[in-house]
Amino acid sequence: MSESTVSVRDAEIGDAYVLALLSRRCFKKSPEWFVPLFLVRRWWRGVIEHDGCVVRVAIDHGGVFGYALSVYAFEDWDWVSSHGAHARWMKGAVTLLRPSFLKSYIAKRKKAKAQSRTNQKKRADSETVSDPVGRVSVREILGDRGVYWAIVAVSPEAQGRGVGKALLEGVTIFGQNAKADRICLHVDPRNKGAQGLYAKYGYALAGRDGNSLLMVKTLSDEPKPGL
Ligand SMILES: CC(C)(COP(=O)(O)OP(=O)(O)OC[C@H]1O[C@@H](n2cnc3c(N)ncnc32)[C@H](O)[C@@H]1OP(=O)(O)O)[C@@H](O)C(=O)NCCC(=O)NCCS
Numbered sequence: 001m002s003e004s005t006v007s008v009r010d011a012e013i014g015d016a017y018v019l020a021l022l023s024r025r026c027f028k029k030s031p032e033w034f035v036p037l038f039l040v041r042r043w044w045r046g047v048i049e050h051d052g053c054v055v056r057v058a059i060d061h062g063g064v065f066g067y068a069l070s071v072y073a074f075e076d077w078d079w080v081s082s083h084g085a086h087a088r089w090m091k092g093a094v095t096l097l098r099p100s101f102l103k104s105y106i107a108k109r110k111k112a113k114a115q116s117r118t119n120q121k122k123r124a125d126s127e128t129v130s131d132p133v134g135r136v137s138v139r140e141i142l143g144d145r146g147v148y149w150a151i152v153a154v155s156p157e158a159q160g161r162g163v164g165k166a167l168l169e170g171v172t173i174f175g176q177n178a179k180a181d182r183i184c185l186h187v188d189p190r191n192k193g194a195q196g197l198y199a200k201y202g203y204a205l206a207g208r209d210g211n212s213l214l215m216v217k218t219l220s221d222e223p224k225p226g227l
Contacts, residue, residue: 019044043086
């Protein structure tokens with residue numbers, strides 16, 4: 001991949017299969033991408049066609065190798081994160097059927113229990129000690145005015161060459177054009193790399209939501225693009 005041949009465009013329905021494969025390669029620890037492939041492809045088709053979602057893909061002569069998925073509002077996020085291949089029961093079934101996911105799930109549960117015990121002990125020791133990463137909900141962070149959320153992924157062999165940054169900047173511009181006052185995203189607590197990248201581009205940790213961390217970027221101080 002040479003940087004001069006890279007461009008970013010809106011995803012088309014025909015990209016759904018490649019996006020499904022790419023998601024599997026980029027998120028090896030996330031069960032939602034490992035339900036049967038035709039369901040993941042159908043999910044992507046639904047997302048590309050959904051009015052509340054915007055999918056931008058990075059392409060070169062070899063095809064699609066990165067994407068950014070953005071949604072306008074909580075209802076859209078809710079639909080994206082619980083519809084089709086992302087339905088909770090499907091993720092649960094994959095977790096039960098695949099030993100690697102089951103192992104990771106059990107480890108996560110153990111860690112969460114240990115953390116909860118530590119927090120209880122801390123609270124008992126001193127009323128003033130609070131969990132540095134408290135629970136928050138997406139609705140709380142997004143507010144009522146339809147702010148904005150996104151995920152970004154770049155194929156492993158193309159990482160570290162500025163594509164993630166370009167996709168992230170596109171997300172910011174889209175958020176500004178949508179008159180959002182902030183961008184919010186989920187990130188896996190184990191994904192320190194992505195957390196570092198987001199922090200570098202102005203995202204701050206807002207709290208925990210389920211098994212994920214929520215990060216938020218305020219847009220009010222950003223210069224408005226001339227697009
Ligand atoms: C996270 C991800 C999208 C970054 O894409 P990328 O193309 O490798 O990132 P870039 O090359 O554009 O890097 C942009 C900047 O972030 C920094 N960065 C990238 N990966 C980083 C990491 N793992 N740790 C710390 N900083 C990192 C780079 O140094 C670069 O800084 P610079 O602007 O000063 O040069 C990519 O690694 C990825 O797809 N990972 C798997 C999927 C994933 O975890 N997605 C995020 C969760 S939704």
